[in-house]
Amino acid sequence: MERERIDILVAGGGVAGLSAAAGFAAAGFTAVCVDPVPPVTEAEAAGSDLRSTAFLQPSVDFFRRTGLWARLSPFAAELRVMRLADAGGPTGALREIADFEASEIGAESFGYNLPNWLLRREMVAHLAALPVARLLAPARVDRVTPRTAGAIVRLSTGQAFEARLVVAADGRDSFVREAVGIPARRWGYGQKANVFTVTHELPHDGISTEIHRTGGPFTLVPLPDRDGRHHSAVVWMETGPRAMALNAMPEADFEAELNARACGVLGTLRLASPRRLWPIVSQVADRLDGPRTALVAEAAHVVPPIGAQGLNMSLRDIATLIDLCTEERDAGRDIGAPEVLARYHRARHGDILMRVAGIDVLNRAAMAETISLRDLRRTGLRLLHGFGPLRHTAMSLGLGASGAAGR
Ligand SMILES: Cc1cc2nc3c(=O)[nH]c(=O)nc-3n(C[C@H](O)[C@H](O)[C@H](O)COP(=O)(O)OP(=O)(O)OC[C@H]3O[C@@H](n4cnc5c(N)ncnc54)[C@H](O)[C@@H]3O)c2cc1C
Numbered sequence: 001m002e003r004e005r006i007d008i009l010v011a012g013g014g015v016a017g018l019s020a021a022a023g024f025a026a027a028g029f030t031a032v033c034v035d036p037v038p039p040v041t042e043a044e045a046a047g048s049d050l051r052s053t054a055f056l057q058p059s060v061d062f063f064r065r066t067g068l069w070a071r072l073s074p075f076a077a078e079l080r081v082m083r084l085a086d087a088g089g090p091t092g093a094l095r096e097i098a099d100f101e102a103s104e105i106g107a108e109s110f111g112y113n114l115p116n117w118l119l120r121r122e123m124v125a126h127l128a129a130l131p132v133a134r135l136l137a138p139a140r141v142d143r144v145t146p147r148t149a150g151a152i153v154r155l156s157t158g159q160a161f162e163a164r165l166v167v168a169a170d171g172r173d174s175f176v177r178e179a180v181g182i183p184a185r186r187w188g189y190g191q192k193a194n195v196f197t198v199t200h201e202l203p204h205d206g207i208s209t210e211i212h213r214t215g216g217p218f219t220l221v222p223l224p225d226r227d228g229r230h231h232s233a234v235v236w237m238e239t240g241p242r243a244m245a246l247n248a249m250p251e252a253d254f255e256a257e258l259n260a261r262a263c264g265v266l267g268t269l270r271l272a273s274p275r276r277l278w279p280i281v282s283q284v285a286d287r288l289d290g291p292r293t294a295l296v297a298e299a300a301h302v303v304p305p306i307g308a309q310g311l312n313m314s315l316r317d318i319a320t321l322i323d324l325c326t327e328e329r330d331a332g333r334d335i336g337a338p339e340v341l342a343r344y345h346r347a348r349h350g351d352i353l354m355r356v357a358g359i360d361v362l363n364r365a366a367m368a369e370t371i372s373l374r375d376l377r378r379t380g381l382r383l384l385h386g387f388g389p390l391r392h393t394a395m396s397l398g399l400g401a402s403g404a405a406g407r
Contacts, residue, residue, distance in 0.1 A: 002160070006030045007335065008325075009153050009163035011141040011176045013037070015053065015116060016297030016314040017169035018123035018135070019068070023322045024167075025133035026066040029329075032163075033133065034155060036140040039124045050195050050276050052233035053119065054079055054208065054221055054308035056111040059315040071122040076112035077222040080206035087213045087263055094211070094263045109206070111308070113221045113233065115197075141170065144179045146291035150336065165325065165336040166293045169314075172283055174299035180290030184283055186302070189363060191216050191280040192243035193305060194236045198258070199229040201267025209265050210306075215239050216280075217306060217366045218261050231272065235305050236261065237280060237366075247277050280304045280363070284356050288349055289341035294321050301352045303359040306366065313355055320347050 008024045010017045013035030021033035055063070055076075063069040080103075086096040102110045127135050140156040150162045168176035177184060193216075204222040211218045216237025223231040236258075238246065246257060255271055262269055283302040288295045297314035321344050325335040334340070 003152065003162045004032075004160075005150070005162045006032055007164050008032070008167055009034065009141075009151070009161050009165075010167045010169055011153075011174075012168070012170035012297075012299070013120075013124075013135055013137055014169065014171060014297070015119050015123070015311060016318065017167075018120065018127065019062070019066070019315060020167050020169055020296060020318045020321075021133045021135070022068055022123060022126055022130070023062065023066045023318055024325070025127070025130045027322050027326045029132070029325065029335075031133040032161060033127065033135045034139050034141055035135065035137040036156070038138045039120070039135070050115075050117075050197065050233075050273050051235075051278070051305075052113050052115045052197075052221060052223065053311050054111055054113045055315075056308060056312045057107060057109070058319075059312050060111055062315050062319050065319075068123065068126055071126055072114060072119065073112075075118050075122075075224065076114050077204075077224045078112055078206045079110045079208050079222060080108075081208070082110060083207050083209040083265075085209065085211045085263070085265075087211050092213060092260065092263070094265075099207075110208075113208070113223060115223065115233070141175060144176055144293070146180065146293065151292035163292070163336075164334065165341075167318075167321070168293055168295045168299040169297045170299055172281075172298045172302050174295065176293060177285060177290075177295055177299050180293045182285050182287050182290050182295065184285040186281055186283040188279070188281045189304065189367065190240050191237050191304070191363075191367065192240050193278045193280055194238070194243055194247055194275050195234070195278055196271060196275045197223065197231055197233050197273040198269040199231055199272045200269050201230070203230050204232055204266060211261070211263060211265070212366050213261070215242060215367060216304075216363070219305070220262065220266065221308075230266070232266065234258075237304070239367075243277060247275050278305075282356055282360055284352060287345055288317070288352075289338075289345040291338070292336045292341075294341055294344055296321065300348075301356055303356055304363045306359050306362050309355055309359055313352060316351070317348050320344060 007029040008031040010021045010033040013033050017033050021031045024031040082100040084098045085094050087094050089095045127133050142156050143154040145152040150164050151166045153161045168174050209220045219235045220232045285300045296317040328335045328340050
């Protein structure tokens with residue numbers, strides 16, 4: 001069978017896979033992105049993935065470099081302040097509030113928030129306009145056979161490619177990761193998240209608010225105003241049974257619970273979308289490199305949605321891989337050679353392990369049920385906020401690479 005020769009085959013056309021294809025194309029590589037789910041209409045998309053993604057500044061820089069930002073920026077809501085609050089006392093009222101302001105570390109904003117369905121729509125349109133990249137959907141990667149000079153990749157459509165490098169962006173249950181035999185460790189917390197959007201009485205003023213109480217954090221992330229109303233995205237984490245009960249409630253009952261949980265921070269909240277449940281897990285792959293293969297995004301790591309780290313870590317994987325491959329190509333070397341992929345593993349795995357462990361600790365603290373642990377959480381927040389150098393370090397770490405804050 002005829003095989004088309006390409007530089008990069010990206011398995012998975014989620015936000016990470018589409019970003020990878022656009023990024024490699026911008027660096028001059030030929031790239032094919034493959035996904036079993038066809039691009040959907042706007043109406044379908046708006047109901048399918050209600051998550052939004054808060055992109056921190058290094059991710060915005062990546063989008064600027066790849067030419068994606070011009071398409072995304074008109075839909076982005078700026079995040080100027082990260083507000084952490086504790087409501088773990090007996091009444092459920094706010095008892096500690098800490099504001100982390102981007103201006104304190106010399107940045108105009110922490111980043112921007114965008115709905116996932118809109119990201120996919122714009123990224124698919126961007127790829128369609130590029131001569132060196134394309135999306136094949138619906139099509140699934142069915143077989144990966146690494147060889148000395150390239151990997152042979154067969155698709156469910158019968159097409160075959162010979163790629164110098166396969167980028168696995170095919171999600172937490174990655175077929176490619178399994179195919180090349182890289183183990184991954186996954187653990188749960190007995191938690192789920194209800195994800196939806198709301199309208200609210202008061203403007204959000206670019207403030208993202210995370211309210212901690214037993215069960216997990218409740219996060220309101222700004223979206224742009226629409227139809228003359230203020231909008232925010234909500235991620236509400238709870239223990240599994242409680243999250244499912246909330247999900248099944250009639251709308252009026254749910255809105256009453258919602259307003260109680262939000263402690264009135266944006267005035268009255270009204271549900272503006274369906275509610276979707278997401279399981280909360282952590283996962284990390286043992287390695288990021290396999291024969292002719294690099295793992296990125298959820299194929300490599302999954303974290304609970306705290307501190308907007310998930311996709312931001314993924315874009316750091318992708319940017320690192322593109323930089324390495326560009327360097328190797330420009331020096332006339334093979335971009336899929338084992339030593340190149342081992343360098344990628346070394347460049348990213350330590351940071352990933354640190355962030356997965358850090359978010360695991362934060363999530364366990366956020367879930368704390370006993371009074372002493374809840375009080376400890378409150379004291380921790382007070383200390384973190386009250387001591388300037390600690391506060392600045394936390395903000396820079398949250399933003400990504402060291403020094404990223406100033407960029
Ligand atoms: C509630 C919630 C809120 C979040 N908020 C944030 C946030 O604010 N900031 C942030 O940075 N992160 C956030 N995240 C994390 C972020 O949403 C995820 O990291 C991201 O969506 C995962 O993207 P992905 O492309 O890696 O995986 P996916 O979106 O799962 O994409 C994988 C793709 O691979 C495809 N696929 C599967 N099998 C194959 C195959 N054999 N061949 C080809 N393709 C295949 C699938 O169809 C799918 O489209 C959040 C997560 C959750 C759950």
